[in-house]
Each structure stands twice: as structure tokens, then as C-alpha cells.
Amino acid sequence: MNSLDFSIVFQSWPYLWSGLLFSLALTAAASVIGMILGTCFALTQHFEVPVIGRIVRAYIALIRSIPLILVLFWFFFLVPIVLGHLSGNGRPIPIGATWTAFITFGLFEAAYYSEIIRVGLRAVNRGQFEACQALALSTFDTYRCVILPQVLRVASPIILSQTIILFQDTSLVYVLSLTDLLGAASKLAQLNSRLVEMYLVVALVYLAISSAASQCVASLRKRYAIAGSRR
Amino acid sequence: MLQDNTARGANLPSAIVAVEHVVKRFGHFTALSDINLSVTAGEKIVLCGPSGSGKSTLIRCINHIEKHDGGRIVVAGVDLTDRVTDINSVRREVGMVFQSFNLFPHLSIVENCMLAPMKVRGLSSEEARERAMGVLRQVRIHDQASKYPGQLSGGQQQRVAIARALCMQPKIMLFDEPTSALDPEMVKEVLDTIIGLARDGMTMICVTHEMGFAREVADRVVFMDRGTIVEEADPETFFRAPRTERAKGFLQQIIH
Ligand SMILES: Nc1ncnc2c1ncn2[C@@H]1O[C@H](COP(=O)(O)OP(=O)(O)OP(=O)(O)O)[C@@H](O)[C@H]1O
Ligand SMILES: [Mg+2]
Numbered sequence: 001m002n003s004l005d006f007s008i009v010f011q012s013w014p015y016l017w018s019g020l021l022f023s024l025a026l027t028a029a030a031s032v033i034g035m036i037l038g039t040c041f042a043l044t045q046h047f048e049v050p051v052i053g054r055i056v057r058a059y060i061a062l063i064r065s066i067p068l069i070l071v072l073f074w075f076f077f078l079v080p081i082v083l084g085h086l087s088g089n090g091r092p093i094p095i096g097a098t099w100t101a102f103i104t105f106g107l108f109e110a111a112y113y114s115e116i117i118r119v120g121l122r123a124v125n126r127g128q129f130e131a132c133q134a135l136a137l138s139t140f141d142t143y144r145c146v147i148l149p150q151v152l153r154v155a156s157p158i159i160l161s162q163t164i165i166l167f168q169d170t171s172l173v174y175v176l177s178l179t180d181l182l183g184a185a186s187k188l189a190q191l192n193s194r195l196v197e198m199y200l201v202v203a204l205v206y207l208a209i210s211s212a213a214s215q216c217v218a219s220l221r222k223r224y225a226i227a228g229s230r231r
Numbered sequence: 232m233l234q235d236n237t238a239r240g241a242n243l244p245s246a247i248v249a250v251e252h253v254v255k256r257f258g259h260f261t262a263l264s265d266i267n268l269s270v271t272a273g274e275k276i277v278l279c280g281p282s283g284s285g286k287s288t289l290i291r292c293i294n295h296i297e298k299h300d301g302g303r304i305v306v307a308g309v310d311l312t313d314r315v316t317d318i319n320s321v322r323r324e325v326g327m328v329f330q331s332f333n334l335f336p337h338l339s340i341v342e343n344c345m346l347a348p349m350k351v352r353g354l355s356s357e358e359a360r361e362r363a364m365g366v367l368r369q370v371r372i373h374d375q376a377s378k379y380p381g382q383l384s385g386g387q388q389q390r391v392a393i394a395r396a397l398c399m400q401p402k403i404m405l406f407d408e409p410t411s412a413l414d415p416e417m418v419k420e421v422l423d424t425i426i427g428l429a430r431d432g433m434t435m436i437c438v439t440h441e442m443g444f445a446r447e448v449a450d451r452v453v454f455m456d457r458g459t460i461v462e463e464a465d466p467e468t469f470f471r472a473p474r475t476e477r478a479k480g481f482l483q484q485i486i487h
Contacts, residue, residue: 125333127329127331127333128333128335130296130329130333131327131329131333131334131335133294133296133322134294134296134322134325134326134327134329134396135322135346135347135351135395135396135399136319136322136323136347136351136399137346137347137350137351138319138350138351141350141351145346145350146335146346149337150335150336150337153337
């Protein structure tokens with residue numbers, strides 16, 4: 001007990017690996033859903049779409065002011081009840097823990113990405129819009145080919161930072177009895193009484209992935225800083 | 232007498248741009264009041280006047296980037312005054328070059344020139360590239376085609392901006408102080424490009440204070456002050472013997 005024994009980590013690697021894959025899959029899915037929805041949300045704000053724009057703004061304000069874990073509870077316990085009522089027979093319709101996790105994380109991220117993109121849209125020079133108008137580009141092409149690509153480039157470091165936070169937050173799925181990397185490690189740790197080894201290794205894995213992503217952020221920052229200064 | 236000419240010009244089929252009694256307000260501020268201007272196909276107009284006189288506002292009304300509040304604007308046969316159903320049918324025919332270039336920084340030079348022809352004119356990517364390279368050669372910048380705007384000098388960027396507009400094969404070109412954001416040594420290359428266009432017969436309206444350029448290409452100099460057209464004349468007459476005090480004062484300022 002006194003000496004560290006890492007053999008348990010190697011023996012149980014497949015289980016840890018599956019936990020890690022779940023964390024990564026959840027991060028990837030949530031960031032894709034978040035990007036698509038977040039961009040749409042940001043555009044409703046940018047165009048000041050009547051009614052919908054206000055609803056979206058309220059939604060974003062709400063999501064950003066409550067902890068993710070609460071959102072998870074809501075979706076897991078409340079949405080089935082709401083669905084049950086909507087379907088008419090009143091009995092809750094369970095949507096399953098995995099679906100809950102993917103949808104909740106996606107919707108949660110959308111609120112954060114949306115704010116990043118909204119700010120990015122405001123930062124685009126008015127001249128870019130005017131050049132598109134002068135070239136007779138449609139509004140759709142203006143945003144798809146000119147405005148959004150620039151916003152996403154400029155915002156990509158912040159978006160990636162947000163995604164790193166998301167990756168760490170995936171450990172919250174333990175409240176839904178789902179097993180992510182941290183969940184797998186803590187189950188194994190308790191099973192084998194090897195808490196120190198397990199938590200050390202898991203910390204290293206988080207560190208490795210987050211710092212690789214941070215490197216990515218840094219290099220993106222540098223690249224766009226140069227492009228910006230030359231402009 | 233000038234008013235007569237303008238009014239008659241507006242009714243001729245050769246008037247490619249007709250601006251009649253146009254008013255433009257920003258809130259309570261009147262930026263343009265009762266502007267009349269008629270441009271025939273192939274004509275080159277130089278617009279000048281003190282800062283804030285409404286030059287930019289006027290040319291931006293011509294491609295409907297600004298919407299006028301009163302009067303009538305007809306461009307290439309389309310009346311911009313009625314509820315404009317298809318502004319873009321006018322904008323397709325009107326190229327515009329801005330003081331600050333406004334190139335798309337995330338696209339390469341050739342892609343900057345290909346985008347609108349593909350999206351608006353429906354060219355294939357090969358056709359658009361071929362056309363873009365042809366026009367870039369015309370403005371003598373084809374060797375930079377794969378670079379990005381941020382890698383080019385101001386003068387080169389402005390020539391790309393001209394090429395980008397030309398790739399739409401417009402009937403009219405609008406220039407809003409195309410050289411005033413440039414270092415002095417780059418002004419000439421851009422002006423030479425515009426002069427080349429003028430020689431090819433392009434109809435153009437150019438806001439500029441470059442007198443040498445105006446003398447060389449302009450058929451008419453239009454002098455604006457405080458939202459009105461104060462004086463119109465051929466460049467020789469205008470620069471040598473301006474009729475109004477305001478034009479005299481203005482010319483003295485830009486010479487010194
Ligand atoms: N979007 C706007 N909102 C409010 N006022 C405006 C707007 N655009 C222009 N103006 C005002 O209208 C007047 C004419 O502006 P405009 O840009 O047409 O002048 P200009 O002759 O092009 O001047 P410059 O030589 O400085 O470019 C100015 O007083 C300006 O402040
Ligand atoms: Mg101006």
C-alpha cells in the first residue's frame with residue numbers, strides 16, 4: 001500500500017480508454033451542435049430578428065447564469081415529463097442518459113459559442129459588408145463566404161479555449177450514471193483501492209490533452225495575429 | 232443652363248445614370264439636397280468638394296448602399312426609387328472601389344476576384360479563374376494572384392480591388408477616393424490603372440482631389456459643397472477659372 005503500483009492502470013486500460021473515448025465523443029458532438037446552433041443564435045441577435053431574437057437572448061442569459069450540472073438535472077428529469085405531457089398520455093418519456101448528455105452539452109455550449117460569435121460578428125469591419133453589397137452578393141453568400149469565415153478565424157482561439165473547458169466539464173456526466181474518463185478512473189480506484197495511482201494517471205491524461213489543445217490555441221493566435229498585423 | 236442639360240440628359244436613352252432632385256438625410260441632417268446629375272455612357276465624371284460635402288453619400292446612393300429619401304435615381308434603366316425589387320440587378324452593373332480597399336482578407340487575390348462572378352454571375356470556377364487572371368493581368372498584378380491581401384502593398388491592394396470590381400464586367404465604375412489612403416509613391420500606379428480603364432471607354436464617377444488625374448481623364452468636374460452641386464464644368468475651365476467663391480476657396484486649399 002505504501003509503494004505506488006501502476007500495474008492496475010495498465011490492466012484496466014481498456015476500461016479507461018472507453019471512458020476517454022466517451023469524453024472525447026461528447027466533447028466533439030457538443031462542440032459541433034454548439035457551433036451550428038451557436039452560429040444560428042448569434043445570427044438571430046445580429047439581425048435582431050423580432051421575437052425569436054429576444055427568446056434566444058433570454059435563453060443565452062439563462063444558460064450562462066446557471067451551472068451546467070443543474071442543466072443536466074433539468075434535462076434528465078424535467079424533459080421526459082414535459083415530453084410525456086406533450087404526447088398526451090401524461091407518462092414521462094425517458095430520453096436516456098446518453099442522449100440527455102449529448103443534447104444538454106450541445107445546447108449548453110451553443111449559448112457560450114453564440115456569445116463568442118456574436119462579438120466576432122460585431123468586430124467585422126463595415127467595409128466588408130459594403131464590399132459584398134457592391135458586388136451584388138446575396139445576404140446568404142455574404143455571410144457564408146465572407147463574414148462567417150472571418151469571424152470563425154478570428155474567434156477560433158477563444159472557441160477552442162471554450163472547448164477545452166467543455167472537455168473538462170464532461171466529467172459531470174457522472175450525475176447521469178454515465179462513465180467518462182474520470183468516472184472510469186474513480187470506479188477502478190475504489191474497486192482496487194488504488195486511488196493515488198488512478199487519479200495521478202487520469203490527471204496526466206487531462207493535462208496532456210488540454211495542453212495539446214492549448215498549444216493549438218497558441219499557434220492559432222500567433223498565426224492570426226500575424227495576418228491581422230499585416231492587414 | 233446646366234440644369235437644362237441635366238434634365239434633358241436624364242431623358243436620353245444614353246443617360247446611364249440619372250439623378251434627379253435627390254435628397255438624402257441622416258436623421259435631421261441633410262447630407263444631399265436637390266442633387267441633379269446625369270451621366271451618359273462612356274462619360275468620366277470627377278466629383279470633388281470639401282470634406283463632408285456629400286460626395287461619398289452621392290455615389291453610395293447610386294448603387295443603393297445608401298437609400299435616398301427623395302427624388303429619383305435611375306441606373307442602367309432601373310429606377311432605384313420605386314420599391315426596388317432587385318437592387319442586385321443594378322449592383323451587378325455597377326462596380327465600386329473604396330478608399331480602404333475592403334478586400335476579403337481570408338481569400339487569396341484570385342479568390343477575391345472569383346467570388347462574385349461565381350456566386351452572382353453563375354460562372355464555373357474555371358471560367359471565373361480565367362476571367363480573374365485576365366483582369367489581374369490587365370492591372371499588372373497577376374504574379375501576386377495566390378497571395379493574400381495582407382501580403383500586398385496598399386497600391387497593389389487597391390489595384391486588386393479594381394480588378395475584383397471589373398471581374399463582374401460592370402457598365403459603370405464608382406471610385407470613392409481610391410488613392411487617398413495610399414502612400415504618395417503608390418498613388419500613380421493606381422491612377423494609371425484607372426486612366427487605362429478610362430481609355431477603354433468605361434463610364435466612371437470618381438471622387439478624387441487629384442487634379443492632374445481629373446485634367447487627364449475627366450469629361451466633367453462636379454464640385455459639391457454642403458450637400459449640393461455648386462459647379463460643373465470641364466476640368467480646364469474648372470481648375471483655371473472656377474466661377475463660384477466656394478470652388479475658388481476649395482481649390483486654393485487643395486493646392487496648398
Ligand atoms: N451613416 C451616416 N450617419 C450620419 N451621418 C452621416 C452618415 N454618413 C455620412 N454622414 C454625414 O453626411 C455628410 C456627408 O458625408 P460624406 O461621407 O458623403 O462626405 P464626403 O464629401 O464624402 O466627405 P469626405 O471627403 O470626408 O469623404 C457628413 O456631414 C457626414 O457626417
Ligand atoms: Mg467621402
